[in-house]
Amino acid sequence: MLQTTSSNKNSPAPELLEFSVEVDWKQELLFCEKLLNIDERNFHCWDHRRWVISQFGASKYHEFALTTKLITLNFSNYSAWHYRSNLLQELYIIGSNSSALLKTLQSELDLVNSACFTEPTDQSVWLYQKWLLSKVPLKVSPWVIYLWNTGNNLYILLILSEAFTDSIPIVCYINFQRTELSWAPLDRELQSHKHYFSSYELLPSQLETPYEVALFLEGHFSNEQFPLRVSLFRGSFWVKFFGGSLLAELSRGILEAQLEKCHQLFQMEPTCKWALLTVTLLRQQLFGDSDVNCLVTSLKKLREIDPYRANFYVDFSSEVSLWKMVKDALESGTQGEISLERLGISDLSKKLCLLLSGIQVLCLKSNSIRNMHNMRYLYMLRKLIVDDNKIEAVTVELRSLPFLVFFSAQNNLVTRLKGLEGFRDSGLREINLKGNPVTASPYYRALLLSYCYKLELLDNSSVV
The missing domain is CATH 2.60.40.1130 (Rab geranylgeranyltransferase alpha-subunit, insert domain)
Known part of the structure; x- marks a missing residue:
């Protein structure tokens, strides 16, 4: 077995080739092709081939054609799909105008559709499709x-x-x-x-x-x-x-065609989680939150046919409903206050917090929130209420919220003084942590006073 003793420890190249004075790189590529004809999914050979290409600069168009050949022999080839995505990005996507890009994506999606109908349970094809759909051009608005x-x-x-x-x-x-x-x-x-x-x-x-x-x-x-x-x-x-992304007519046509194909496949293969998940994601992109009940129903079905990822679908369903509620509040002309009490929220996603980044008052009482990390994006927040949750530490650096003056997290699970680090150097004027075990510490009050130089009220008591 060859040993890699090069100074570049991350190089996959064996010492024999890396330090050889003369190497027939074309012959090495032919050797790789012979091996891939025997086992087109051998990722060791794919890694070696990519290294050989990087050494002498063979035609990337030839490499792209090779991935087409091997993928058509066996659609279940993650290495080939992954290599193809890198080549496609470099050869056909970067610098392309919208028309050329859409033509390229349509051609690739035709190949993907053939693969999905042939191997509907193979995840490598679906992952490549998801990557392709992320490249469909949208109007910035x-x-x-x-x-x-x-x-x-x-x-x-x-x-x-x-x-x-x-x-x-x-x-x-x-x-x-x-x-x-x-x-x-x-x-x-x-x-x-x-x-x-x-x-x-x-x-x-x-x-x-x-x-x-x-x-x-x-x-x-x-x-x-x-x-x-x-x-x-x-x-x-x-x-x-103002609403979601604006789709150009041709972009919308591509997404709608994929939606129809995936829906057709799911009718034929009712246990194919990938088809139903793609249908759900495409409906969300095309129609937004106009039909939340349909999205929630699809996610419920996914929990049945894919029980190992049930928690993911539960969180996804919760976020869809929560997103609709927040959007409705914004559309109704809220005066900067939103209440999301008693909704069973376990976490606020970064996407949702960024949507709420201009809100001034946010109430999240009586949920199941444990992590506050994404709340650092609530940039214009003045008042935050997270009473009766499951927060064990104030992990968000509250000084990153320049307008925040009021923070209440009563009846949570903050136990250790270290869990108060997030208060350091904040401009808060009022803090309420009643009902947290940490308040029993003899150092609790002094520590918060040292962290918050503008503090006026702590647990409803004046600090003076």
């Missing part, structure tokens, strides 16, 4: 816009339908004068963003009297409901929900 006048400043929080890498093409006018805004992404860990925040210091003439804010879209954005004109005054809050 405003999804939710929050406006908040704190008195001296105007804050604008913009949530887009799709991630965006270019500069934000929104033009803002205040009292008919063009105002330049600087946009910052809420989540700086990502390379492309959907959530942007901007602040503007109001002029003295705008502090006491109502003023008009007008937002116009330029360039990439598309939405019939723009331009926007809103009258604001001191302390006012405004939110507008």
Whole structure:
């Protein structure tokens, strides 16, 4: 057995080839092809082949054709599908215009459909299909816009339908004068963003009297409901929900065709979880939350035919219902307050917290929440109530929420002083942790006072 003793410990290449003065790379590729003709799923050979390609730069079009050949011999070939996705991205997707991209995706989906109907239980095909569908081009449009006048400043929080890498093409006018805004992404860990925040210091003439804010879209954005004109005054809050992603006609056609194919397959194979799951995801993308009952029914059926992932489907179903409730609250013109009490919520997803990032008051009493990590995206929150849950530690760094002044987590499971780390350097003025075991510690009160320099009330008692 060959040993790899190269200084590059991650290289899959054997020492014999890596340090050889002369290597017949073409012959090595032919050797790999012979091995793959014997066992087209041998991932050791696929790894070695990719390394050989990286050494002498063979034609990637030839490699793409090879994946087609081996996939048609055996659709159940995860290595070939994975390699194909890398090649497709590089050869046909990056830099393609929408028309060429849609043509490529349609051709690939035809191959996928043949594979799905031949091997409906093979997950490698379905994973490749999911990746393809994520590449269907969508129009970037405003999804939710929050406006908040704190008195001296105007804050604008913009949530887009799709991630965006270019500069934000929104033009803002205040009292008919063009105002330049600087946009910052809420989540700086990502390379492309959907959530942007901007602040503007109001002029003295705008502090006491109502003023008009007008937002116009330029360039990439598309939405019939723009331009926007809103009258604001001191302390006012405004939110507008515009809906989900905008699908171009050709993009919608591709997704609808896939929905029909997967629905047809599920009728033929009623125990195929992949077909039903794809139907559910496509319906959600095409029709949003317009038919929550249909989505919930599909997820219930998935729990029956795929019991090992029952908890995943339960959480998915809960999020669908919760999403609809939040969307309805935003559409109804909420004044910045949302209550999600007694709904059995076990976790708030990052996606949901980002949707709520402009809300000022959020009540989550009497649920089953354990983890607060994603609550760091509730950027404009002023008041957070999580009483009667199952929180063991305040893991979110509350100082990352610059407007938060009130926090209540009564009757939770915070036991250790270490579980209070999230309060460090926060600007909170009122905290209530009654009913948590940690309050019995003799160091509890002093520790929180050292963390929160603006604190005025702790457990309903003055800190003075």
